[in-house]
Amino acid sequence: MAYRDLLSITPYPAVSIVIWLVVAIAGLYLARDTAHRVILTLFQALHDALKLGAQALNSGEGRLSARNREVLLAAGREAKERIDRARAPPHRRQRPQRPGRLSHAAAHA
Numbered sequence: 001m002a003y004r005d006l007l008s009i010t011p012y013p014a015v016s017i018v019i020w021l022v023v024a025i026a027g028l029y030l031a032r033d034t035a036h037r038v039i040l041t042l043f044q045a046l047h048d049a050l051k052l053g054a055q056a057l058n059s060g061e062g063r064l065s066a067r068n069r070e071v072l073l074a075a076g077r078e079a080k081e082r083i084d085r086a087r088a089p090p091h092r093r094q095r096p097q098r099p100g101r102l103s104h105a106a107a108h109a
Helices: 013-030 033-085
Strands: none
Touching: 013 033
16 A cells, blocks of 8 residues: 555545544554553563573583682692692602603512
């Protein structure tokens, strides 16, 4: 339907515009409850999706925090072992093992 056809429902275009405005306002008034329900449903779905995302992020943050704590504790233990080995008397120091080679004690056992 062309714009000219919309204005030709009466011989006077101004009267046609007023009639269309009244029809549009009445239609929108009658559809307001349905429109409100649609808007509320859409925003409730958005709320639920965002809440699910927030819960996933919080869960991931907890797992990441626990993993970081484990890594830091392991790094601290390794650093302490290196310091203890460096402070040991020379005759008690153990040389690092090369892959595939037995230690002196293991070779003569």
